[in-house]
Amino acid sequence: MTRHEEHGRRSRVLRIAGLTLAAALVLGVATAGYAYWHLDHNIKGVDIDSALGDDRPAHAMIAPSPSAPTAAPLPAGSLNILVLGSDSRSGKADKELGGGDSSGARSDTAMVVHLDAGRTRATVVSIPRDTLVTRPSCPLPDGGSTAVAYGSMFNSAFSVGGPVCAVKTVESITGVRMDHFVEIDFSGFAKLVDALGGVDVTTTQNIDDDKSHLHLAAGTHHLDGKQALALARTRHGIGDGSDLGRIGLQQLLVKALLERISGTNLLTDPAELYTVADAVTKSLTTDTGLDSLSELTELGKSLKGLSADQVKTVMMPVVTAPSDPNRVIAKEPDAANLWATLR
Template sequence: MIGHDGKTDDDRRVGRRSRVLRAAGLTLAGALVVGVATAGWAYWHLNDNIRSVDINSALGDDRPAKAVVTPSAPASASAALPTGSLNILVLGSDSRSGKANQQLGGGDSSGARSDTAMVVHIDAGRTGATVVSIPRDTLVTRPSCPLSSGGSTPVAHNVMFNSAYSVGGPVCAVKTVESITGVRMDHYVEIDFSGFAKLVDALGGVTVTTDQDIDDDKSHLNLKKGTHHLDGKQALAMARTRHGIGDGSDLGRIGLQQKLVKALLGQIAANDLLTDPAKLYDVTDAVTDSLTTDTGLDSLSELIGLGQSLEGLSATGTKTVMMPVVTAPSDPNRVIAKEPAASRLWDSLR
């Protein structure tokens, strides 16, 4: 039927369909633009979170030799993920800078120290790992360290291990670890109080089993012996607890920290993050927001690449040990490396 406008009913139906299709096309295009823009903003935001220190340039060539890496055969047409062994110095900083850290620790930002120090050795093939805790109360010879402001710190004998971070930051922490272990640190990763707590919360908490009652009025952690599901604040309190267990030394705290490391690995494995983009973003934001790395890990793509290369690593394939120590002859409240056991351990990680 021809109407007053000279168009048939079929013409009008075609016109309506065209307008609907155009509207749908514009809506889809708009959604794609918003989606791409959102993804781009998220990547920029997460990438911008990461802070880094150029440790390689600062330390130069006066370091232990790098481990020999044997290239792996490509598993597909795409570039193969690296499979060589790695040594990563992981520090938990007790920095009080920022409101979140002050609420969790209190104090002033000038007193930042390496509250927790672990050398994470990832085996060739990257399906097994050894996490070696270094007690912060260990007496060491701290080497001369370059300062970002120019000059260097003096060599210091018989000083606490965690003083390296206090006087020279990440660069001195790495140099001191390499000096006492003879092992090259391929990477450096540091996370502060609030970052650790936010990571645990983003993962939905962690489940740990304690072998004894814990009652520490300094970390404000009170737990009965048994299994507990902890939120971020509680997990951080456990990582800092030492007065409510054992003899109140750093050695008891290390045992709790190692329980947390395994619990976190298990929780990460239990969360299939790749199928839950919102949770993946929350976890990544929590990690990167309080992260300082060396320049080899200072981008989201580099961190993702490292994570992908560790997909075969699990809690059961991870050993946790402490550097062998004995009470220091000069101070019953300090420890020194127990030889030759400590040297044998470090030799096994080269």
């Protein structure tokens, strides 16, 4: 082979290698772009701020960041996020997991997540769904509004007026501004747990609940998504069979999920991160301040310093309702004092 022929062959090889590399880069960018678009469009948003207007509790005071001048700036101001677990969606997956019919939904789980100004501590306050409250008049999408309801079960707010009424009811009974709203349905929660490889929980008593189909001996168990969801819904197989016992199990799961997330390679394994993100976003409804992947990512980044042992879980103080032994009402002034710490 002559020097000219060898040079020509080398040039062709380099051109092919260059084209291959370029194609791989274009494919990679296109794949990443589609993945971002797919996750972003999974999320459903509700414009709660526009629906409720200005007749709401004030935002939390913006406090100076406690970080040192040379450290990375920490988010200023605390945040309160209303997190609801919906017990019904029209999808087949939710029905198979016990999500009820497609005619409506209830907030089977309600938690106010308070993040401190530096995002290094959090308080999760559970609100029993059987709490009797005064449900305020709530705006409806058709321009109408719901009627004020006295002595109504807390979880009825979501049933009659969706996320907007759930937020307004929580703000009404707490006096605390909900900066954001997040709802995840049954199948989304189960898929999240499965995507994380399951969670480890330790129960202090036997659980035998035929309604949630969960039977566990006291001790430590590794639960898959379906089992974890059953644990979150269990109430008849523990304690007095009330919603208060279930809240204890739900708070146990919150800690288990945080520990599992902190122990995974989500930030260093793109494939694992995408699997988890896809599982969550498909079943997620948020306010319009969190209904994009970029906004959720920014919130997630701000929580990187938050560990499970810095999360405090409590329940709104309640007492048995005088009108119904199967219902509860807020215990005052204890409940008011608790909510005051979140403002």
